Amino acid sequence: MAHAQNRYLADLRDVHFLLFEQFRLGELLADPVFGGMDEATARMIVAESYDFARQVLGPLNEVGDREGCRLEGGAVRTPSGFRDAWQKLYEAGWKTLRVSPDHGGQGAPALLTVMVEEFLSGANTAFNMYPGLALGAAEVIAEYGTPEQKRAYLEPMYHGTFGGTMCLTEPHAGSDVGAARTRAEPRPDGTFLISGTKSFISGGDHDLAQNIVHLVLARVDGSPPGTKGLSLFIVPKLRLDGTPNDVVVAGLEHKMGIHGSATCLLNFGENGGCIGELLGGPPGLNQGIRQMFQLMNSARISVGIQGLAVASSAYLNALRYARERKQGPSIRHFKDPTAPRVPILQHADVRRMLLDMKARVEGIRALVAKLARHMDLARLSQGKDDQAHAYHLGQVELLTPIVKAYGSDQGFRVCEMAIQTLGGAGYIRDYGIEQYCRDAKIFSIYEGTNHIQAMDLVGRKLGLAGGAHLQRFLGDIGSFTRAQAGHPVLGPSVAVLGRAAEAVASTTLRLLDWFQGGRLEQVPLVANRFLEMMGETAVGWLLLEQASLALARLQELPPTHPDRSFYEGKRYAAVYFAQNVLPGVEDKARVLASEDRSALDIPDAAFAQV
Amino acid sequence: MKILVTVKRVPDPEQKIKLKDDRIDLSAANWQLNQFDEYAVEAALRLTEDARNPATRLGEVTVVSLGPAEVQQQLRAALAMGADKAVRVDSRDEDLDADIVARTVEKLVRRDSPDLVLMGKLAADNEGNEVGQRLAGYLGWPQATFASIIEVVEGGKALLVGREVDAGVEMKKVRLPAVVTVDLRIVAPQAIKNGRTPPDHAYPEGPRYASLKGIMAAKKKPIEELTLAQLAIQPTLRVRTVSVRLPPPRKAGIKVSSVQELVDKLHNEAKVI
Known part of the structure; x- marks a missing residue:
């Protein structure tokens, strides 16, 4: 097994800052819902899971990339070491952190879980997809399954005995899920015969677990066309008596990245012997899309975290390289050929790239943490405070597409910039950063392309509850900008944030106008841009909030305290982002206001005659 | 079997050493459990469990450390691995030397009467490699240092200990109670035979x-807090640090144009031939 070397790096100081300073995990842990965990335990969970990620998963990242998966005798073989890592992962229990104690988990806050997930994904994106999908699929069964289905599947899926997948996509039904043709034919005993082909199924087959439980979207004979007629079926690879269930791996994709993750073409019921159960029994008929959204929402957040995770490690690896690599003299001595060579960290453009990556990575991590905290507070306020519950749930709805799309887009771009920081060394395999970049590209595509996220945001989330979610979001930013407007260091940057928030507000009104004025077809042209405006505004806000906390801490710390440089970093990242990125939000609003229709109006033939 | 394991926190050996006022500056140190002590904890756990059913303990492992309150973190880490309880003797690193540590552990051993004291062969900070030997001396117990194999023999009354020496593996038998310090290979898959785990069982490496x-369980395990005074230890240092200096930086090399010149410089300037 070659190249078993860990390259994964995370900044635990930033994780601690988010957990214990900005988003105050301790407040959440005080609630007995979270099983009496304390801050010291949370710190230990962070430390130990990071160690695990670096020591067990990290060394297999490059191995998985080089070896890839193989299809042998109809079964997928994962790369060397993956089976061992799977076993160690479930022994260590990191995938049960958020699982209910009723099923042997810890019921930990999402705020803590997302940090651990970042480590697992960052150390080995491809590997972590297998257990991630198993957990996601189990959570759908936990939410919608019958008591018998829960009894049969939950424990083995939570604890690594069974894997899991979500089977939506078909060769002709990708983003257009409603076009799915997979059929479910009722059998006299209440089960269904499943027949059809599903493509691009992550973890569709593997040798890590005893069995794999597929959640398959299919249409029962006689159900309406489109998404409204789809139901979700539990279709195990092996029936619970151990006999094969006529699920055949028809092919394995060869991809740009995440080579260690098996992307399968699956044929269900080729020989008429594939039996599935309707999730939730008869009431589950035609409820498939709604049920699947439970999984999709948590999977979308996980994809945002994937983007963040690899970007963070790419940034820290680039930083480490820039500190060590000497090249060229300082610009102050550029005419003197004998001037000493300096580490490239001393060159202005390298510093710009590093600070840009730092701001984006730390800002997106804060956005993920904020979303997670809203999830936790929604859970805590349920049944106790309806207003608070609606508020937190609304923010989760609003922020989910932003975390998915902004996190994955920026994740890829940070990886690209990390390559640029290393120059030629970044383009070759030796430093591992080109793998991050290849792995990261899929994040903007799967679990709903980033355009689907943008349309979800613009077409659905903005209008939910009469627009209340966006109003609360902008209201929270307004409270911050009012409170910090006179800040001696951050004041000018807070003013830029205020203008960005106004640009988001005015653009929202413009979009509403388009919706109401029958100019619907123009919306998709600008949806991605609008999502980016919201992502930048949110990240700019959270970075400035960090900076204001950090500057307050700096006043208390003695001049030689080792923590000072961390807090100083927060200040520079926030000001950089506010001064260099946030003005772009206003620009985008102006561009959007020009209502340019070129992409719609250009005749098809005018693109090119090829 | 009752086992006492000593553990020490050390600064991350991969961090660059900084000096300040003739001392190593530890203000920004990343503290971690000394690697050899972690091996000792692992060895103790393997000695006190049946690997086929590790949840049922066959003995008791107590981890002991001397240090400030923050050492709790390393003790919790050992408890999370599976140790049963912990003792912290409050002290500052600069007030300790190997002799004080050995005498403190001696007091605890006399109080708690373990069957075995397991220790890392040395700590990665100053690589002293003294405490085990001193402790065995104070207790008058047999000792086996640098253990890479431990086998429980004579119905639990003695240990067969393998030590890696230049010529191969030297096997020693020590009667219990004893002091054993462990080396790196004690965490090899089959380094420990406790008479209960099947002899062909292979643990994962490390x-x-x-x-x-384990982490959640560790929260509920007891950490006893003691002071040196409670153990009637005279904290008189026998070793004092006078100053710490980094080795002088290497000078840049030079190019010579001929073998003749090289020999000349080696002879007349470097005076090595």
Whole structure:
């Protein structure tokens, strides 16, 4: 097994800052819902899971990339070491952190879980997809399954005995899920015969677990066309008596990245012997899309975290390289050929790239943490405070597409910039950063392309509850900008944030106008841009909030305290982002206001005659 | 079997050493459990469990450390691996030397009467390699240092200990109670035979990871807090640090144009031939 070397790096100081300073995990842990965990335990969970990620998963990242998966005798073989890592992962229990104690988990806050997930994904994106999908699929069964289905599947899926997948996509039904043709034919005993082909199924087959439980979207004979007629079926690879269930791996994709993750073409019921159960029994008929959204929402957040995770490690690896690599003299001595060579960290453009990556990575991590905290507070306020519950749930709805799309887009771009920081060394395999970049590209595509996220945001989330979610979001930013407007260091940057928030507000009104004025077809042209405006505004806000906390801490710390440089970093990242990125939000609003229709109006033939 | 394991926190050996006022500056140190001590904890756990059913303990492992309150973190880490309880003797690193540590552990051993004291062969900070030998001397117990194999023999009354020496593996038998210090290979898959785990059982290489369950359980395990005074230890240092200096930086090399010149410089300037 070659190249078993860990390259994964995370900044635990930033994780601690988010957990214990900005988003105050301790407040959440005080609630007995979270099983009496304390801050010291949370710190230990962070430390130990990071160690695990670096020591067990990290060394297999490059191995998985080089070896890839193989299809042998109809079964997928994962790369060397993956089976061992799977076993160690479930022994260590990191995938049960958020699982209910009723099923042997810890019921930990999402705020803590997302940090651990970042480590697992960052150390080995491809590997972590297998257990991630198993957990996601189990959570759908936990939410919608019958008591018998829960009894049969939950424990083995939570604890690594069974894997899991979500089977939506078909060769002709990708983003257009409603076009799915997979059929479910009722059998006299209440089960269904499943027949059809599903493509691009992550973890569709593997040798890590005893069995794999597929959640398959299919249409029962006689159900309406489109998404409204789809139901979700539990279709195990092996029936619970151990006999094969006529699920055949028809092919394995060869991809740009995440080579260690098996992307399968699956044929269900080729020989008429594939039996599935309707999730939730008869009431589950035609409820498939709604049920699947439970999984999709948590999977979308996980994809945002994937983007963040690899970007963070790419940034820290680039930083480490820039500190060590000497090249060229300082610009102050550029005419003197004998001037000493300096580490490239001393060159202005390298510093710009590093600070840009730092701001984006730390800002997106804060956005993920904020979303997670809203999830936790929604859970805590349920049944106790309806207003608070609606508020937190609304923010989760609003922020989910932003975390998915902004996190994955920026994740890829940070990886690209990390390559640029290393120059030629970044383009070759030796430093591992080109793998991050290849792995990261899929994040903007799967679990709903980033355009689907943008349309979800613009077409659905903005209008939910009469627009209340966006109003609360902008209201929270307004409270911050009012409170910090006179800040001696951050004041000018807070003013830029205020203008960005106004640009988001005015653009929202413009979009509403388009919706109401029958100019619907123009919306998709600008949806991605609008999502980016919201992502930048949110990240700019959270970075400035960090900076204001950090500057307050700096006043208390003695001049030689080792923590000072961390807090100083927060200040520079926030000001950089506010001064260099946030003005772009206003620009985008102006561009959007020009209502340019070129992409719609250009005749098809005018693109090119090829 | 009752086992006492000593553990020490050390600054991350991969961090660059900084000096300040003739001392190593530890203000920004990343503290971690000394690697050899982690191996000792792993060895103790393997000695006190049946690997087929590790949840049922066959003995008791107590981890002991001397240090400030923050050492709790390293003790918790050992408890999360599976140790049963912990003792922290409050002290500052600069007030300790190997002799004080050995005498303190001696007091605890006399109080708690373990069957075995397991220790890392040395700590990665100053690589002293003294405490085990001193402790065995104070206790008048047999000692086996640098253990890479431990086998329980004579119905639990003695240990067969393998030590890696230049010529191969030297096997020693020590009667219990004894002091054993462990080397790197004690965490090899089959380095430990406790008479209960089947002899062909292979552990994963290296010390075990703290599991989520282990971490949650560690919270409920007791950490006893003691002071040197409570153990009637005279804290008189026998070793004092006068100053610490980094080795002088290497000078840049030079190019010579001929073998003649090289020999000349080696002879007349470097005076090595």
